Amino acid sequence: MVDDRYGRKSIAISAQLPPVAKWHGVFEDATIADAVLDRLVNNAHRIELKGPSLRPHSSQNKGGDGTTE
Template sequence: MLILDDWGLMKLSAENRRDLLEVLEDRHGRRSTIATSQLPIEEWHGVIGDATLADAILDRLVHNAYKINLRGESMRKQQAKLTATKTSE
């Protein structure tokens, strides 16, 4: 299993795009890939950059994917509130 954590924090370089496409191409239909992101899927194309490679990458990454959209406050914020409450007492 490959996990792409915090996907989309920075734009991909040309080399990053080529490498990612190669990895996803090798895995497509044979291995599991998980991507986590704070960025909506609709914005991933722009983060990847090159339109042709972005189409190819997203086709392999998003096609037939299970998408889970989480709502609510960040768990980090909730954990920080719990920690602050415990230490202030």
């Protein structure tokens, strides 16, 4: 998908991953990681948000995914 859209269409990604420099560890295959990250990071407009989460913290929300048990 990334290769098909590269240079022709926009891709918006939102993630709770560490900084881009550490994204290689997310992929199992280093070659795939290099190819995807090259296409995503090259010519990208990155916005890294800092600060506390605006999600309410509750003992009922143990998974952090918005669901309650």
